[in-house]
Amino acid sequence: MFPTLLLVDDEPGILQSLGGLLQDEGFDIKTAPNGFEALKRIESEAPDLVLLDIWMPGMDGIDTLKEIRKLDPNIPVIMITGHGTIDTAVTATKNGAFDFIEKPLSIDKVLITINNALHFQKLEEENRYLKKKNLDRHAITGNSPPVQQLRLQVFQAASSHAPALILGENGTGKELVARSLHQLSSRSEEALICVNCASFSPDRMEEELFGLEKNIASGSARHKGSIEMAHRGSLFLDQVADLPMIAQGHLLRFLEDGRFHRLGGSREIRVDVRIIAATNRNLEQEIRQGTFREDLYYRLAVLPISVPPLRERKEDIHALATLFLQESATRGKIKEKQLTPGAITLLRNHDWPGNVRELKNLMERLAISLTDETISEQTLKNQGVTTPSRPDPMAARDYETAMKLFSALYLRKQLAICNHSIPEAAAASGLTQETFQKLMDT
Numbered sequence: 438m439f440p441t442l443l444l445v446d447d448e449p450g451i452l453q454s455l456g457g458l459l460q461d462e463g464f465d466i467k468t469a470p471n472g473f474e475a476l477k478r479i480e481s482e483a484p485d486l487v488l489l490d491i492w493m494p495g496m497d498g499i500d501t502l503k504e505i506r507k508l509d510p511n512i513p514v515i516m517i518t519g520h521g522t523i524d525t526a527v528t529a530t531k532n533g534a535f536d537f538i539e540k541p542l543s544i545d546k547v548l549i550t551i552n553n554a555l556h557f558q559k560l561e562e563e564n565r566y567l568k569k570k571n572l573d574r575h576a577i578t579g580n581s582p583p584v585q586q587l588r589l590q591v592f593q594a595a596s597s598h599a600p601a602l603i604l605g606e607n608g609t610g611k612e613l614v615a616r617s618l619h620q621l622s623s624r625s626e627e628a629l630i631c632v633n634c635a636s637f638s639p640d641r642m643e644e645e646l647f648g649l650e651k652n653i654a655s656g657s658a659r660h661k662g663s664i665e666m667a668h669r670g671s672l673f674l675d676q677v678a679d680l681p682m683i684a685q686g687h688l689l690r691f692l693e694d695g696r697f698h699r700l701g702g703s704r705e706i707r708v709d710v711r712i713i714a715a716t717n718r719n720l721e722q723e724i725r726q727g728t729f730r731e732d733l734y735y736r737l738a739v740l741p742i743s744v745p746p747l748r749e750r751k752e753d754i755h756a757l758a759t760l761f762l763q764e765s766a767t768r769g770k771i772k773e774k775q776l777t778p779g780a781i782t783l784l785r786n787h788d789w790p791g792n793v794r795e796l797k798n799l800m801e802r803l804a805i806s807l808t809d810e811t812i813s814e815q816t817l818k819n820q821g822v823t824t825p826s827r828p829d830p831m832a833a834r835d836y837e838t839a840m841k842l843f844s845a846l847y848l849r850k851q852l853a854i855c856n857h858s859i860p861e862a863a864a865a866s867g868l869t870q871e872t873f874q875k876l877m878d879t
């Protein structure tokens with residue numbers, strides 16, 4: 438996608454010669470002979486940068502700049518003048534001009550200024566994003582076989598540009614996996630934009646993803662959507678099962694040909710974005726219930742990655758708990774707390790329904806609130822960490838009770854392996870869904 442430049446000058450000669458030179462440099466060029474025309478073109482063409490002559494009849498460059506700022510607060514504007522004085526430079530800068538170029542124009546100077554402005558604009562965008570999301574760069578901690586397998590899957594997926602779908606229960610580390618995938622990919626120098634599909638109403642979701650051309654009715658200013666901001670990088674769609682149906686259709690179209698329109702706009706925009714989606718829901722079930730499009734599912738799930746629940750990688754619990762205690766100590770500038778052997782055993786035996794997030798929250802809370810330097814088994818019990826009591830089938834006296842207990846354990850295990858999907862667990866156990874469900878209910 439070549440950057441689009443809008444040249445605004447009342448001298449047709451300048452528009453033609455400068456436009457031609459910049460076109461040869463690979464820019465997409467639009468022109469306007471005055472301020473009014475420029476504002477219209479900004480509305481209809483959404484250029485990436487404006488080169489604006491300061492001395493024009495009618496609305497001059499400074500007034501045009503002020504109007505542009507109302508329309509789009511972020512677009513970089515470079516002023517061109519033949520009579521550059523300190524006063525006009527100060528006024529233009531106060532009104533948000535990026536830089537000044539004096540006539541007669543040197544193409545080298547023009548190119549350097551344009552590239553600086555575009556580069557600065559990109560850094561600003563990333564900066565805004567980083568500030569908003571406070572990105573940290575954790576690696577996936579753990580050495581259990583499921584986590585080793587997970588790291589391998591992430592590593593392999595990183596060399597592809599195909600969409601990846603990350604599946605796993607709440608708090609297992611899906612977002613961490615998405616970040617790791619982006620960081621390992623050739624897109625790591627570009628932005629990873631995260632969108633939580635559960636946090637927007639259907640209308641706002643479309644705007645968040647695809648951006649908006651100026652909305653006359655509501656008066657909202659034009660802005661880029663997450664897809665456009667992720668150009669050359671990755672877009673992480675968290676809780677993708679919550680994506681409203683209309684947005685699902687538009688996302689599918691975008692995945693098919695990499696093109697989209699901003700909301701209320703007619704210009705077709707083409708970007709290069711790698712989509713990474715995640716969900717803790719069973720999408721196959723959502724498809725059967727008619728809440729998720731099957732065609733979108735197949736587009737997203739080209740590279741499926743499953744993140745195992747913490748109870749299936751108990752070997753990692755000690756390392757994770759220690760990591761979280763270390764991090765809390767560094768952040769709070771306090772002494773790192775130690776776990777007693779009994780506490781470590783109890784942590785390994787707990788079921789962790791909230792997965793890694795639950796463990797992290799607990800460790801952070803204890804790191805800050807405890808006055809003792811060690812965390813004992815009793816301290817953890819006081820915080821509700823328990824060893825789940827699982828009835829042992831072998832301890833049952835009568836055959837019928839033993840079989841019931843065994844059946845319950847077996848079904849629970851199958852469900853855990855199959856990411857809590859009854860259809861998958863039933864198929865894996867060679868049972869019909871009805872039988873599986875019936876056995877679960879008894």
Ligand SMILES: Nc1ncnc2c1ncn2[C@@H]1O[C@H](COP(=O)(O)OP(=O)(O)OP(=O)(O)O)[C@@H](O)[C@H]1O
Binds near residue numbers: 606608611614717797
């Ligand atoms: N293997 C890991 N190593 C280090 N930190 C981890 C690991 N897994 C998860 N975490 C941390 O646990 C917390 C929860 O992880 P994350 O937000 O990635 O989970 P999630 O599966 O995306 O959650 P949700 O389903 O609620 O969206 C985060 O602070 C994350 O950094």
